[in-house]
Amino acid sequence: MATKNILFIMFDQLRWDYLSCAGHKTLHTPHIDRLASQGVRFTKCYVQSPVCGASRMSTYTGRYSSSHGAQWNGYPLRVGEMTLGDHLRANGMDCFLLGKTHMKADLEGMARLGIDPDSKIGRRQAECGFDAHIRDDGLWPEGPEGFYDPKPSPYNAYLKSKGYQEDNPWNMNANAGRDEDGSIASGWFMRHADKPANIREEDSETTWLTSETIDFIQNAAPDTPWCAHVSYIKPHWPYIVPAPYHALYGPDDVQPVNRSDSERVDPHPVYKTFHSNLIGRAFHRQEVRDKAIPAYMGLIKQCDDQMGRLFAWLEETGRMKDTVIVITSDHGDYLGDHWMGEKDLFHDCSAKVPLIIYDPSAEADATRGTTCDALVEQIDLTATFIEMAGGEVPSHIVEGRSLLPFLHGHKPEEWREVAISEYDYAVTPMRATLGVRDQDARLYMVTDGRWKLMHSEGPGHGAMLFDLVNDPGELTDLGRDPAHAAERARLYAHLHRWALRMNQRVTRSAADIAGMRGRSRRRGILLGVYDEHEVEDDLTRHLQGKAKEDFVSGR
Template identity: 65%
Template sequence: MWQGNAGMVPNILFIMYDQLRFDYLSCAGHPTLDTPNFDRVAARGVRFDRAYCQSPVCGASRMSTYTGRYVSSHGASFNNFPLKVGEMTMGDHLRKTGMDCWLIGKTHMKADAEGMARLGLSPDSVIGARVEECGFDVWVRDDGLWAEGPDGFYDRKRSPYNEYLKSRGYPSDNPWHHNANAGVTDAGDIASGFLMMHADKPANIREEDSETPWLTRRTIDFIEAQKGNGPWCAHVSFIKPHWPYIVPAPYHDMYGVDDIKPVIRSDAERRNPHPVYGAYMDGGIGTAFSRDEVRETVIPAYMGLIKQCDDQLGRLLDYLEDSGQADNTVIVLTSDHGDYLGDHWLGEKDLFHDPSVRVPLIIADPRPAADATRGTVCDKLVEQIDLAATFVDMAAGEVPRHILEGRSLVPVLEGKNTAWREFAISEYDYSTSGAATRLGLDPKDCRLFMVVTDRWKMMHAEGGFRPMLFDLQNDPDELVDLGASDDHADIIAALYDKLFEWARRQSQRTTVTDAQIVARRKGGAGRVGVLLGLYGDEDIPAEYLTAYTGKATPADTG
């Protein structure tokens, strides 16, 4: 039962799982993976069945979600491409409404250090810290990828999780890898989770100390500390089920080969593929995931990681209920992108087939206005940039449409019949990839764009390549590329018209609203004394001339 009054602003628990496929939940139809707690949230709210991320790679996707803007608007188009100083984020927008916005976990944010230095923004200041942390106030940040090679660590920031593990007695200098993300061979050696042959081993860590339970506890600590301090938005960002694909007991052997969904791929996809698609199939990741033994070793571990995520979600839901906060808290569950897992002869993410670009999205709003849609599934085309606008709307703020390019989902949650978008967009910059090297492309030509409608999905590739096209009605698994079909030239042209319509959007005028522009029209420049195109005998408002009339003062020309 809603505990607040009708105008009360709820708290927002915004949970993101990294690399979670849209169809690896029982409420989304997975035949063998049981996720009762995801299902529990879906039963309380709306599951959006056709939600798309704005780029199928961590950094660019997250920057779009946090800014509420498309990749080509904010410019941080790949991992470790800095988000330029000046881009507003959901934290900036929410604080204007009086709602705090906190981070617990990962952002993959790369700060624009050069821009901050140019403007004299110190990371030690409140403003500088927020700029450096993607607009969030940080409860705890850990991007969860403490890989180490001959040139040092991939991520050179401090790891709170590694420090926690050391405090728990794990003796390694990098227990994130040696314990949380590695097993042990029969000979007693480290079995690195980066080598997928070890995915069937239990991680060398106590389950309660692994990453997902650790971040769950930090989340509960945060909510406990906020009692009486609301309203708040907490972005809880789990690293799992992202690789390394290894999970502690008892989750490591909960699933086996018989629990794996049939692979979605065909031999025809390998015959004369689109050049960009072919370059990814021929890469190391695609080659690996084309092997049955890789899928049969990795996918059960991936499912175990998701099962652990579901169990820990249950802990959070129980805590909210037991502490009396469930009815004042909106719960949002999503992912930054999916995982091919061998479908379409690919692994990881990168391209625009559904296993990669389509994401789970479940929103449970406890307020009475959302009662009519509880337990429903929405098939509208949703973009993940819609979340920023949704949160501002929930916080009783005015959505700044000249900045935020997404749309509030609140009317949908309340069952209102509202006009909606006819197509969704995703973008991908693959200029740093091995595929770009194999194709011999300049960085400017390494850009992909997806346009998807209710029935059709098209991928446009810069660099002079033909498009890819899929008929989602007759080919829902996206196995037949119609991009070279003369019979579909009209469909392709219509989708290019939609891409061109999107490309003409107003996206860079972020400092002046439409309302301010309209207000400037009233009275025009004459109200500040700028009289253009007037001869002097027109019907000019007298107040415009007040400062320009009266007796002249003789000029001193001596």
């Protein structure tokens, strides 16, 4: 592939259906829509875990969360785990980070192996394999026990350089407004979501990171291809946005909530526990949705406008001709659908994400402006980028599959039958509410595009099942319906086959194993041989003939 660079853009908590090109009726995103008209929009892309850290670690490694082990926020990605940066650098492409990873470094593992955190290897281990142009994980609140994230905040440093005088301007300016009497109107309280954030729009997080991206591309080394992971924190909560975006939408622009009273009649115990938690109960209330969702829409509108600014600059400088552009998200947001808030479970509003890929190469001309309905997993991006860099996907390590055939108009000879997602909720309050052991606090999703099964590992929990054709809103749980036992059994069989996959033999490829097979004979190991004539002559020739000495008889 002749394309030189990859601009890998990820928004945090952007629902797949909150783009006008995906059907949103009142939120217009013309710049992202235009990119979709120039590339391919994948309509069935699932993340491998519906929580930030685990989802991102899967995307950055190309592996399922149970393979890499970092299955929740704050779980370190073990030292030595191969990442996108490792694969791309091996194929001559640099790999940079601008923004968020939610990566937790395995400092104990690094210390055990004597890796200096300040060395190049140490920094890459701590930055999820990227060379960090600027890392900002985007959540800088402070509570009675200190900061949520103790790392220095580059964005806070930027705000202070611009004259914002608060000790933590992220908390008090970018994510807070002002009441009529001048008091702080924190974005942590959703009743303030209709107020403008107390910050100049040009200094807000989304605009700042776009400026950093343009600066990076302007100054990137011209002779080495690069992948730049530009990772925005928004439209992730707190739900508050600077003017004029705070006033663009109101309750009349909010699409009808997707939920039914029947969902709360004898519900699956895990679902009941999640929709009954504090976040779920908040989004049961109409006033919360009327405040939070217009702000969420305003955050997305600002993201789209910044994409317009970025894309216009790329066109003016001629960079659209040599840059692949990818837009996706790490998970969605319930926003009151299914009586839930946040993410956590596997309904489409949580586990399905937007994925748009623009490939400027001539090979992709036939697919411009099309949609692809194949079952895609976000771990496929790692495989895709490796192929774009000219490499061969190491399938013994990377569990995703390249999307290049779809981009270039070729249907792969073989594609997956199901998509898988996982969730380890051991550290959440819901585990204690359910009374399950830490090792049993695991959830799985398997979908074939027609049916979706959610399995809970807790004793007696069983499955939830949805018919995505006759019930696209996923409102009727068929998990205990005897009439659908065959569908449950079929999807469980898929889940079982997936669970039995080979996923830890990462130091030997199939080619390595083929080369090793039979090598021990050719290196002198002749087990099971009774007579020298039973094997090839060259394996035994050196074992025949007269012995030079006889130490037994002494002659």
